[in-house]
Amino acid sequence: MNKIFTYFFCLLLLATNQLAAQTDSHCGTLLTDEQKVLLLDYAQNGRGFATKSAAQYYVPIYFHFVGDDAGKGFYNSHQLMLDLCELNRQYAAVGFYYYLAGIEYISNSTYFDHDYNGGYDMMRQKNKPNVANVYIVLNPAGNCGYFSPGRNGVAVGKNCMGTGATTLAHEMGHFFSLPHPFDNVTGVQEYVNGTNCAVAGDLFCDTRADFLNTRWNCPYTGNQLDPLGDKYDPDETLFMSYASDHCAHRFSDEQIDAMKYNINTSRINLKGPLQDTMPVQQTAKRIWPPDNAAQKPTESKFMWSSVPGADYYILQVSQISVFPSNLPVDIMTKDTSYIATGLTNGRTYRWRVRPVYAARTCTDFTTDLGVFVTSLTTGIDAAESTEMLVYPNPAAKNSLVTVAFQTEQTGEIKASISTVEGKTISSSLLQKQSDLQYSLSIDGLPAGIYFVELSNGSNTTRHKLMVE
Numbered sequence: 001m002n003k004i005f006t007y008f009f010c011l012l013l014l015a016t017n018q019l020a021a022q023t024d025s026h027c028g029t030l031l032t033d034e035q036k037v038l039l040l041d042y043a044q045n046g047r048g049f050a051t052k053s054a055a056q057y058y059v060p061i062y063f064h065f066v067g068d069d070a071g072k073g074f075y076n077s078h079q080l081m082l083d084l085c086e087l088n089r090q091y092a093a094v095g096f097y098y099y100l101a102g103i104e105y106i107s108n109s110t111y112f113d114h115d116y117n118g119g120y121d122m123m124r125q126k127n128k129p130n131v132a133n134v135y136i137v138l139n140p141a142g143n144c145g146y147f148s149p150g151r152n153g154v155a156v157g158k159n160c161m162g163t164g165a166t167t168l169a170h171e172m173g174h175f176f177s178l179p180h181p182f183d184n185v186t187g188v189q190e191y192v193n194g195t196n197c198a199v200a201g202d203l204f205c206d207t208r209a210d211f212l213n214t215r216w217n218c219p220y221t222g223n224q225l226d227p228l229g230d231k232y233d234p235d236e237t238l239f240m241s242y243a244s245d246h247c248a249h250r251f252s253d254e255q256i257d258a259m260k261y262n263i264n265t266s267r268i269n270l271k272g273p274l275q276d277t278m279p280v281q282q283t284a285k286r287i288w289p290p291d292n293a294a295q296k297p298t299e300s301k302f303m304w305s306s307v308p309g310a311d312y313y314i315l316q317v318s319q320i321s322v323f324p325s326n327l328p329v330d331i332m333t334k335d336t337s338y339i340a341t342g343l344t345n346g347r348t349y350r351w352r353v354r355p356v357y358a359a360r361t362c363t364d365f366t367t368d369l370g371v372f373v374t375s376l377t378t379g380i381d382a383a384e385s386t387e388m389l390v391y392p393n394p395a396a397k398n399s400l401v402t403v404a405f406q407t408e409q410t411g412e413i414k415a416s417i418s419t420v421e422g423k424t425i426s427s428s429l430l431q432k433q434s435d436l437q438y439s440l441s442i443d444g445l446p447a448g449i450y451f452v453e454l455s456n457g458s459n460t461t462r463h464k465l466m467v468e
């Protein structure tokens with residue numbers, strides 16, 4: 001009995017240790033021959049390059065949101081934009097400014113929770129040219145993240161992203177050729193006294209000798225000795241070390257030198273054009289649904305005003321008053337409208353939209369756009385085109401109908417109402433309510449089906465309207 005108990009206890013221990021090892025693995029980037037060649041080239045030809053290099057480089061970064069086969073589990077898009085903002089703070093001293101070159105959503109469980117083979121296949125299939133490809137997944141081969149020199153892509157676990165995390169900064173360091181401070185590029189261990197720093201360890205002389213290739217918390221309190229018998233004092237402030245996230249906040253001058261050499265040599269295709277990085281606060285305005293309106297849970301429509309210069313919009317829908325990481329709708333899109341198909345019937349939801357600029361991702365949502373409820377029998381619908389909506393439809397007798405535009409209108413808008421037989425009943429000007437919304441009176445119209453023709457002098461559109 002005791003033997004059996006011991007046996008199971010050992011099995012349990014083994015399983016627990018493996019689990020711990022898996023979640024504790026910081027970085028899966030191995031020092032490959034490709035990386036060694038780059039570093040030796042830098043050591044021979046690149047030292048001091050930063051002094052003759054440009055102060056600022058604009059680097060295109062492409063994010064692949066990876067979810068499971070069902071399209072679930074994508075990393076929160078708003079948080080990713082804040083992470084990109086943070087990455088730019090972390091790289092400010094380097095002189096690299098990352099701007100959003102593009103995004104895509106990939107629904108693939110084999111990529112979402114992958115081993116190295118799955119990750120390499122993902123990068124081979126999905127990498128875009130002339131950008132830094134970054135994949136946000138659930139599990140990047142048991143690590144927080146890794147850079148694959150062979151596949152030329154970075155994978156980061158979504159649990160190792162977020163405010164205060166340094167994994168992305170670390171992996172982008174590998175992407176731009178950096179080794180860990182404990183790596184031995186020439187196979188020779190670096191001495192604490194610095195005498196062989198240029199030809200041993202990571203080949204940098206301003207990163208102290210380091211031997212800690214597992215996650216460690218700062219400050220270092222061990223007593224490990226180097227081959228000469230001197231006590232190690234590894235530098236926890238370096239992003240490239242394995243010190244905990246809260247300890248690391250910088251690259252050394254020589255590491256910066258090597259990254260600048262790299263972007264001017266083997267990564268010269270990534271030198272992007274000047275970006276407009278000035279902060280802006282522009283708000284998308286609600287067009288549809290009207291506040292407190294009912295929407296079909298299987299077909300909830302959202303429409304908002306276009307914002308000048310915005311490259312993307314983030315639409316989020318939440319069942320509670322805050323917007324946590326797992327939302328029923330969390331999508332980044334170039335469009336100004338979206339149809340959600342997976343909401344739950346009989347619930348109240350809030351929704352919000354923020355514009356995203358490729359090189360200014362630090363902005364927050366300014367305001368919620370409103371509340372709606374889901375109902376299988378919706379009471380409100382709209383006659384719509386891609387440019388405007390006329391609602392409610394059907395409309396009640398002797399009421400006001402709203403006409404909502406996606407862009408601000410200049411000049412007067414004429415509305416004429418006619419019967420289905422083509423007989424004009426009335427002609428009037430729309431009354432402006434706000435920048436995007438106008439109203440049209442249907443006083444005196446009997447119940448029936450009508451056509452509303454809207455004209456601003458250059459364009460005319462026709463909408464079917466039911467009065468009941």
Ligand SMILES: [Zn+2]
Nearest residue numbers: 027029170180
């Ligand atoms: Zn690493």
